[in-house]
Amino acid sequence: xxxxxxxxxxxxxxxxxxxxxxxxxxxxxxxxxxxxxxxxxxxxxxxxxxxxxxxxxxxxxxxxxxxxxxxxxxxxxxxxxxxxxxxxxxxxxxxxxxxxxxxxxxxxxxxxxxxxxxxxxxxxxxxxxxxxxxxxxxxxxxxxxxxxxxxxxxxxxxxxxxxxxxxxxxxxxxxxxxxxxxxxxxxxx
Amino acid sequence: xxxxxxxxxxxxxxxxxxxxxxxxxxxxxxxxxxxxxxxxxxxxxxxxxxxxxxxxxxxxxxxxxxxxxxxxxxxxxxxxxxxxxxxxxxxxxxxxxxxxxx
Numbered sequence: 553x554x555x556x557x558x559x560x561x562x563x564x565x566x567x568x569x570x571x572x573x574x575x576x577x578x579x580x581x582x583x584x585x586x587x588x589x590x591x592x593x594x595x596x597x598x599x600x601x602x603x604x605x606x607x608x609x610x611x612x613x614x615x616x617x618x619x620x621x622x623x624x625x626x627x628x629x630x631x632x633x634x635x636x637x638x639x640x641x642x643x644x645x646x647x648x649x650x651x652x653x654x655x656x657x658x659x660x661x662x663x664x665x666x667x668x669x670x671x672x673x674x675x676x677x678x679x680x681x682x683x684x685x686x687x688x689x690x691x692x693x694x695x696x697x698x699x700x701x702x703x704x705x706x707x708x709x710x711x712x713x714x715x716x717x718x719x720x721x722x723x724x725x726x727x728x729x730x731x732x733x734x735x736x737x738x739x740x741x
Numbered sequence: 742x743x744x745x746x747x748x749x750x751x752x753x754x755x756x757x758x759x760x761x762x763x764x765x766x767x768x769x770x771x772x773x774x775x776x777x778x779x780x781x782x783x784x785x786x787x788x789x790x791x792x793x794x795x796x797x798x799x800x801x802x803x804x805x806x807x808x809x810x811x812x813x814x815x816x817x818x819x820x821x822x823x824x825x826x827x828x829x830x831x832x833x834x835x836x837x838x839x840x841x842x843x
Binding site for chain 1: 783835
């Protein structure tokens, strides 16, 4: 052995787990949504000017604020330091709903089935995984939009928005459904 | 730590949080003019605003309040109250600037 010392440096990630947070507030009117958006813009500006007043793990330039109709969306990567955002969203105008999602996704999920099958009968005919997936989608999102094809098939379509459920070709809906291995299924984000 | 000690710590922490909430309401009372100016720009009433900001402050010190009564406590009730006041001033300052009430 020699006296040579080996210095090994480790870099650790912050111990807290962070996610892409998306907060969506729905207001009664477009005007209310506009007020909330303006207040959120002011909040971000205030964070830039008075960083000592905030206890967050994100900087204002990392955040995104947008409004569409009567909805305001705020998105940022954080371990959940959103108290100031929630405060502004809830008191500037009275929201009808405020929902917070982690790794928010909007997906169109389709499955091609033989014509004539209803969601109920489809569950009897299909394999267990597909049946369970249709059950989950119908219970979680609602009755699918059904489009009749000319080829003796029909397509069920669900539009999903919420917490992340789809990655690596797999739908995580209480169980792992490897949807990319199914020719009759498709997921588009 | 025995379950009795833990229970006592929890009860004391809850009592401290109530005390802090009362203290915050008193502090807001002292700053009534600023509160009125903020509320005039909001969609919620003065009572709702005071309740909301008190909840924000209490949430901000809840963990310290719990630790303040555990054996070898890293902080004391007095330190927790001081922090609560600092958090209140930060939140109030934020709202004064955002709602143009400075």
